[in-house]
Amino acid sequence: DVKMGSGKGSPEFFVAKVRPGTILFEMQGVSEEIAREAMRLAAHKLPVKTKFLSKEEA
Template sequence: RGRILFELGGVPEAYARQCFRLAAYKLPMKTKFITRAHK
C-alpha cells in the first residue's frame, strides 16, 4: 500500500492534532497521527 505523509512544525501539538482531525474528515482513507520523540 502507498502512504502519504504530512509533516507540520512550529505549532503546538494540540493545535496540530485538531487541524489534522478536521482534515481527516475530508480524506477518503484512514488516518493516523504520529509524533516524533524530541531530542
C-alpha cells in the same frame, strides 16, 4: 490513449495512489494540540484511514 490537442474537456476529479505507511502531512512551529486538531479536521476530508504520529511516537 488520448490524442494530443484540445477538446478533451476539464478533469472531473484527481486520483492519487496512497500506499499504507505514507506520510501525507508534516507540521512544525505549532503546538501538538493545535496540530492534532488541524489533522483531525483534515482527516474527515480524506477517503483513507489516517493516524497521527509525533516524533516521540515514530
